[in-house]
Amino acid sequence: MKPIAKQSTRDQVIASLRKAIFNGDLKDGEELIQEEIAKKLNVSRMPVREAFYALEREGLLITNQNRRVTVKEFTVDDINDHYDIRAMMEGEAAARASQTEIDVQELKEIQQDIEIAVAEKNVNDYIITNEHFHRVIWKSAKSARLLSFLDQMWNGLPPHLAEMVEDQMSKSVAEHNEIIKAIISKNEEQARIAMVNHVRRSKKDFLENY
């Protein structure tokens, strides 16, 4: 038996809003009204307010003084910036992970799950398992700051903007294998480079489909 993961209303609202933004149900630049969202989600305005605030800090919403919040519009520059910084930080995480007793077996197993998802063209499974892969590396880097920032970035850009095309997924698989190889051989700089390349290539594909 596992402990029950209680979720506050606020966190549920955050999840709902994030999902809606990622789905495209809430479009870029759209104005959100506390009461409307509250009514739709059948909660009071209070948790919605706190959710707005949280998502503003995450960079997904923009709030102006006493004015409605709007869904952040991402420019090409924003996306470039996002991926460049992410590449640096994920690279650092991979480099650090390669120097620790990271559970390579776990990584390999996740990678197999990813390959299954890709073979089945199951985009949803791909997204979940891919995130898992990255998170194992982040965790092994053993840096609270790095983890927190990577977390913010992972949630910080609506992925719906780029469709997960088949082509992209298989490229990803190959790149993950490069990362695993570098980690196994405990080659710090190779791990960094492999990860940076992986993220940079994602950026390119993202922008091409944008």
Add this chain to the structure above:
Amino acid sequence: MKPIAKQSTRDQVIASLRKAIFNGDLKDGEELIQEEIAKKLNVSRMPVREAFYALEREGLLITNQNRRVTVKEFTVDDINDHYDIRAMMEGEAAARASQTEIDVQELKEIQQDIEIAVAEKNVNDYIITNEHFHRVIWKSAKSARLLSFLDQMWNGLPPHLAEMVEDQMSKSVAEHNEIIKAIISKNEEQARIAMVNHVRRSKKDFLENY
């Protein structure tokens, strides 16, 4: 005439709490009660709640489910981590800044102000001008993500833990000059190295006085 910078109660509470933590008025591990803080600051619980939430995301407070928030206790590992990640990010910022049309004149002027503060042994002025110096570089790096993360880090560790000793301030001045030199010569890697060294040395001094 400048526009009046209205500040929400929430933001004022955030500022008060941060200051209290940095001063040591709120000690590591201390439990905070929403209503107590609200009463002390003569506001309602609501802005206090949101301030708690914001400071939790900043890493200064820890909140447990339905339980009081506590002031984060920083271990030596946390401090090492903090400075290491900051070194990486500030290094990146300096490297980027060196490749842009950064206002070197402004940097030099700030540096002069820092030198005055150091000569006068005015710790408060030193803290303000030093932050200014760093922020100019961050801004020139032209990365919203980097800026946001550096901002979080700058506010993320209570500086009261280490006294600003005279010795440290003068070392800082010399290091800043190295950074300026590298930026003037538009030497990207040199700028990065100079900044990384600067932050790493700060860490050492911080830990020695800890």
Add this chain to the structure above:
DNA sequence: AATATGGATATTGGATACAGAATACATTAT
């Protein structure tokens, strides 16, 4: 007709009130 002014409306920010969860304490049973 164009611009400014004043008031109505919409919406947010903050205070208060109420409900639910966690802890501490007392009481009971073994």
Add this chain to the structure above:
DNA sequence: ATAATGTATTCTGTATCCAATATCCATATT
């Protein structure tokens, strides 16, 4: 006496209420 259970208290989370502010629209003024 010790452990388990029930109860009271404290504090947090959510809802509702009130006040302040911004926007919108109608009207007046030049």
